[in-house]
Amino acid sequence: MAASGVSHSPAAPAYRLRRLPLTRRFMLPATPRLHLPTGTLYPGARISRCADARAPLRSNRRPLSPPLAMAYEATSAATAANGKQDLLVFDSDEELSVSLAKYTAELSEKFVQERGVFTVVLSGGSLVKSLRKLTESPYLESVDWAKWHVFWVDERVVPKDHEDSNYKLAFDSFLSKVPIPPGQVYAINDALSAEGAAEDYETAMKNSVNAGVIAVSTTGYPRFDLMLMGMGPDGHIASLFPGHALLSMTEKWVTCIKDSPKPPPERITFTFPVINASAYVALVVTGAGKAGAVFKALGSEKTSSDLLPVEMVSLEDGKFTWFTDKAALSMLHDKASL
Numbered sequence: 001m002a003a004s005g006v007s008h009s010p011a012a013p014a015y016r017l018r019r020l021p022l023t024r025r026f027m028l029p030a031t032p033r034l035h036l037p038t039g040t041l042y043p044g045a046r047i048s049r050c051a052d053a054r055a056p057l058r059s060n061r062r063p064l065s066p067p068l069a070m071a072y073e074a075t076s077a078a079t080a081a082n083g084k085q086d087l088l089v090f091d092s093d094e095e096l097s098v099s100l101a102k103y104t105a106e107l108s109e110k111f112v113q114e115r116g117v118f119t120v121v122l123s124g125g126s127l128v129k130s131l132r133k134l135t136e137s138p139y140l141e142s143v144d145w146a147k148w149h150v151f152w153v154d155e156r157v158v159p160k161d162h163e164d165s166n167y168k169l170a171f172d173s174f175l176s177k178v179p180i181p182p183g184q185v186y187a188i189n190d191a192l193s194a195e196g197a198a199e200d201y202e203t204a205m206k207n208s209v210n211a212g213v214i215a216v217s218t219t220g221y222p223r224f225d226l227m228l229m230g231m232g233p234d235g236h237i238a239s240l241f242p243g244h245a246l247l248s249m250t251e252k253w254v255t256c257i258k259d260s261p262k263p264p265p266e267r268i269t270f271t272f273p274v275i276n277a278s279a280y281v282a283l284v285v286t287g288a289g290k291a292g293a294v295f296k297a298l299g300s301e302k303t304s305s306d307l308l309p310v311e312m313v314s315l316e317d318g319k320f321t322w323f324t325d326k327a328a329l330s331m332l333h334d335k336a337s338l
C-alpha cells in the first residue's frame with residue numbers, strides 16, 4: 001500500500017523536585033509536574049495517592065479510574081527549555097499500559113469531538129507493546145476507531161512484512177486488533193527507495209492536510225493530535241540520532257537517513273519541526289537501559305551543544321508527557337531534593 005491514506009536555554013538548572021501542596025494537586029499545573037507511583041522512590045518523600053494530573057483531558061461522560069500516581073513539580077534542563085513537560089512514573093508495565101490507554105482514549109474523544117478525526121503518530125520499538133490495553137475492553141468498544149488516522153514518525157525502508165518494519169510491529173500487536181479503516185493507516189510505500197519513500201510520505205501528509213484531516217500549526221507544519229513515541233538508549237527519537245546532520249533539518253517534513261547507527265541503516269523519519277508542531281506527545285521510556293539518557297535529559301547540567309535528540313523536542317504549544325518507570329529514573333535518585 002502506498003502512503004495514502006531549538007532553541008534551548010544553555011546551562012539550564014539541574015533537576016529539582018518539589019512536592020505539590022495538597023490543594024494544588026487537583027489543579028491544572030502551571031509548571032511541569034512529576035508523578036511518582038505509590039511506594040518509596042525518593043528517600044524522605046511521603047508517598048500517597050492523589051487525583052489524576054490530566055484534568056483537562058477528563059471526559060464528561062466517563063469518570064477516570066482511580067489515580068495511580070502522586071504529583072510533584074519538576075524542574076529540569078529539559079522543562080526549562082521547553083516549558084511544559086509532565087513526568088509519570090509507574091511501578092509496572094501493566095500500570096503504565098493502563099494509564100497510556102486511558103490517556104490516549106481521552107485524547108481520541110477530545111479530538112473527535114473537536115475536529116471529527118483523531119490523527120495519531122506511532123513510533124516503532126518498545127512503545128508498541130505499551131499500547132496493548134487499547135485493544136481490550138473498555139477501549140476496544142468505546143474508542144471511535146473509525147475516526148482514527150494513523151501515521152508513523154519513522155519507518156525502516158524494508159518490505160511491510162519484514163521483521164524490521166515498524167508497520168508490521170504495530171499491525172501485529174495493535175492495528176490488527178482494532179477497527180481502524182485500512183485506508184486511514186498510512187504505511188510507507190515499500191516499493192520505493194528511501195528518498196522516494198520519504199517524498200511519497202510527505203506528499204501523503206500534504207494531501208491529508210489539504211483534506212482537513214491533519215491540522216496545521218501556527219508555523220505552517222502539520223499538527224498531529226497525538227504522537228506516541230519511544231526513545232532509544234542513546235536518546236534518539238524517531239530516526240533522529242545523536243549528532244546526526246538530520247537533527248537540524250527544517251526544510252522537509254519527512255526525510256530519509258541511509259546511515260542509521262541502529263540497523264537497519266535506511267529509514268524515513270519526521271523532522272523536528274513536525275514533531276514540535278504536535279498537540280500532544282507521549283514519550284514512553286522504560287527500563288534501566290534508558291536510565292543514562294533519561295538522566296542526561298532530566299538530571300544533568302548541559303549546554304545547547306550537547307543535547308540528545310530527546311532534549312531537542314521543543315513543542316510549539318503542545319503538551320509533552322513522559323511515561324516512565326523507576327528503572328528508567330534510577331540514575332536520578334541522587335539528584336532529587338524534596
Ligand SMILES: O=C1O[C@H](COP(=O)(O)O)[C@@H](O)[C@H](O)[C@H]1O
Nearest residue numbers: 123124125126127230231232238
Ligand atoms: O529504531 C527505533 O528505535 C526507537 C526506540 O526503540 P526502543 O525499542 O528502544 O523503544 C523507536 O522509537 C523508533 O521508532 C525505531 O525506529
